[in-house]
Every structure is written in C-alpha cells, then in structure tokens.
Amino acid sequence: xxxxxxxxxxxxxxxxxxxxxxxxxxxxxxxxxxxxxxxxxxxxxxxxxxxxxxxxxxxxxxxxxxxxxxxxxxxxxxxxxxxxxxxxxxxxxxxxxxxxxxxxxxxxxxxxxxxxxxxxxxxxxxxxxxxxxxxxxxxxxxxxxxxxxxxxxxxxxxxxxxxxxxxxxxxxxxxxxxxxxxxxxxxxxxxxxxxxxxxxxxxxxxxxxxxxxxxxxxxxxxxxxxxxxxxxxxxxxxxxxxxxxxxxxxxxxxxxxxxxxxxxxxxxxxxxxxxxxxxxxxxxxxxxxxxxxxxxxxxxxxxxxx
Ligand code: NAP
Ligand code: GLV
Numbered sequence: 001x002x003x004x005x006x007x008x009x010x011x012x013x014x015x016x017x018x019x020x021x022x023x024x025x026x027x028x029x030x031x032x033x034x035x036x037x038x039x040x041x042x043x044x045x046x047x048x049x050x051x052x053x054x055x056x057x058x059x060x061x062x063x064x065x066x067x068x069x070x071x072x073x074x075x076x077x078x079x080x081x082x083x084x085x086x087x088x089x090x091x092x093x094x095x096x097x098x099x100x101x102x103x104x105x106x107x108x109x110x111x112x113x114x115x116x117x118x119x120x121x122x123x124x125x126x127x128x129x130x131x132x133x134x135x136x137x138x139x140x141x142x143x144x145x146x147x148x149x150x151x152x153x154x155x156x157x158x159x160x161x162x163x164x165x166x167x168x169x170x171x172x173x174x175x176x177x178x179x180x181x182x183x184x185x186x187x188x189x190x191x192x193x194x195x196x197x198x199x200x201x202x203x204x205x206x207x208x209x210x211x212x213x214x215x216x217x218x219x220x221x222x223x224x225x226x227x228x229x230x231x232x233x234x235x236x237x238x239x240x241x242x243x244x245x246x247x248x249x250x251x252x253x254x255x256x257x258x259x260x261x262x263x264x265x266x267x268x269x270x271x272x273x274x275x276x277x278x279x280x281x282x283x284x285x286x287x288x289x290x291x292x293x294x295x296x297x298x299x300x301x302x303x304x305x306x
Pocket of ligand 1: 067138142161193198246272
C-alpha cells in the first residue's frame with residue numbers, strides 16, 4: 001500500500017513530515033518521484049496533472065488536499081475510484097469571518113475612506129443601506145457563512161441545486177430561480193463548487209439581474225467568473241463593486257486588469273486555508289479506513305462532481 005502525494009504549487013515539506021509521522025509503516029512518495037506506479041492505491045492531490053490518473057492501474061482513492069475537488073480531473077479517473085475532500089468546521093468559520101468582514105467593509109465604505117485618507121479628503125457619508133446577502137451554494141461553507149451573517153443582522157438568501165428549507169434563509173434553487181434570487185442581493189457571495197454546471201455562472205446575465213448597488217464577493221473558484229463581463233458590469237454601473245479571493249489563473253498575472261480596477265478589491269486565495277493538522281488527520285483516517293475496508297469520510301458524488 002503506497003500513498004502518492006501530488007500536491008502542486010506549494011512547499012510540501014511540512015506536509016510530508018506530518019504525513020510520515022501520522023502514517024508510520026506506510027510508503028509515502030512525492031510526485032513526480034512516484035516509483036512503481038502499480039503500487040499506488042491512494043493519492044493525495046491538489047492541482048494534479050490530468051495525465052497522472054490513467055497511469056495508476058491500482059488506484060482506489062483520491063483525496064483532495066482541500067475542500068474543493070476541481071483540481072482533480074474527475075472524468076479522467078479510472079472506474080470505481082472514490083474521491084474525498086477535506087471538511088473542517090474551522091475552515092468554515094474562517095470563511096464566515098472573511099465574508100462577514102468583506103461585506104462590512106463594503107457596507108461601511110472602508111475602501112473609499114482608505115483612498116480619501118491618501119488624499120487628505122474629509123467627506124463623511126452614511127453607511128450603505130443594503131442588508132440582503134445572497135449566497136450561491138449552501139453547503140458545508142455556505143451554511144456557516146449564512147448563520148454568521150444572520151447573527152450579525154443581515155437578511156440572508158440562499159441558492160442551491162436541490163430544494164431545501166433552512167430556518168431564517170429565503171431559499172431559491174435551480175437555474176430557473178437564479179435571476180430572481182440575484183435580483184434581491186445587495187451582496188452576492190459565490191460559494192459553489194466548480195463543476196460543468198457552475199463554470200462561468202458569474203456572468204453578464206447574472207450581473208444584469210442584480211441591483212445596481214450590488215456587490216459581488218467570489219470566494220469559490222476563479223473559473224466561476226466571466227472576467228470581461230465583470231469589468232463591463234462595473235464600468236457600466238450594472239453592479240457597484242467586487243471582492244475577489246480566487247482567480248482563473250493563480251497567482252494573478254502582474255498585468256491583469258483586476259489589479260488596478262477602482263471597484264475591485266482582491267486577496268490572494270486566503271479566505272479559508274486548509275489546516276495542515278486537520279487535513280493530515282482526515283487523510284490518515286481515510287487511508288486507514290481504506291486498508292480496513294471501511295467507509296471513507298467526505299466522499300463526493302462523482303456524477304454531480306462535488
Ligand atoms: P459543498 O458542501 O459541496 O456545497 C456545495 C453547495 O453548492 C451545495 O449547496 C450545492 O447544492 C450547491 N451547488 C452545487 N452545484 C450547484 C448547481 N449546479 N446549482 C446550484 N447549486 C449548486 O461545498 P463547500 O464545502 O461549501 O465548498 C464550496 C467551495 O468553496 C469549494 O468547492 C471550493 O471551491 C471553495 N473554497 C474556497 C476557499 C477559499 O479559500 N477561497 C476555501 C475552501 C473552499 P445542494 O445543497 O443542492 O447540493
Ligand atoms: C481552497 O480553496 C479549498 O478548496 O480548500
């Protein structure tokens with residue numbers, strides 16, 4: 001039984017040390033030094049190359065190193081492989097804090113006052129009146145974000161794939177209710193998984209449905225957003241502002257138009273960072289469950305892609 005770590009774009013030294021400490025007796029290799037590919041049954045993956053999957057004849061489990069699984073080419077996986085992800089209440093709390101903080105920053109016009117301070121301008125204005133926050137995606141993260149916003153006096157609306165009833169949340173579901181949902185959002189938060197159905201969902205028609213004071217906050221994936229449509233919506237005052245934590249290509253290219261757009265604030269994919277400790281505990285538990293033939297935790301539905 002061999003674990004292959006194929007986590008790209010980060011320094012994995014602490015991760016490898018923690019995995020070796022938690023899984024004594026398990027052979028752990030780090031891609032691209034994968035050794036005999038036939039020995040690999042479990043892969044820990046983050047932005048793994050698509051070509052990897054068909055090279056592993058005995059692959060049984062792919063574990064994402066985060067909440068999202070979009071860095072794993074699900075359609076390229078051999079049949080009967082299970083895909084799991086990290087689910088961590090602390091990650092959801094971090095996300096809720098991030099969203100609340102950025103909604104309040106817009107409401108209190110903090111960006112405007114930071115800019116005015118640079119110019120020694122004294123121009124007091126009442127805080128923005130909009131109080132309705134819509135959340136695209138009411139899953140592990142979206143529901144915790146919703147509760148945090150409700151506790152802080154916001155009216156919360158939610159949009160999901162399936163019909164659901166969550167106390168205190170005005171609920172919408174399915175494509176046919178998307179525009180109606182967006183029309184009620186002073187703040188629109190994207191917390192959807194990236195799938196074929198949700199790619200590009202933050203686009204012209206959604207922005208046209210939003211009120212002109214609307215603020216977009218994308219904390220899900222960059223590929224949810226049609227970038228040119230956002231710039232157009234901001235420049236034509238279709239919507240008021242955007243906060244982006246995630247980008248189609250990360251790190252964002254230095255010549256990208258988002259960097260200097262006056263209505264866009266950005267953070268470098270930090271809204272909710274995977275905790276090494278929690279992740280390693282969940283990876284080790286799933287690895288041991290696989291060895292014992294027991295059910296794994298936090299597996300996705302491969303047909304739905306999340
Ligand atoms: P989750 O538990 O899988 O929840 C997904 C939600 O999206 C569910 O409510 C689901 O609806 C809804 N949904 C999925 N497809 C849909 C569709 N076609 N139409 C409408 N609704 C749809 O996911 P999560 O754990 O909350 O995470 C969400 C995403 O956040 C991750 O996939 C990742 O991309 C992103 N993320 C970002 C950061 C960051 O630092 N920026 C950190 C962690 C995660 P149903 O309830 O009906 O199934
Ligand atoms: C981060 O973006 C994650 O999916 O955990």
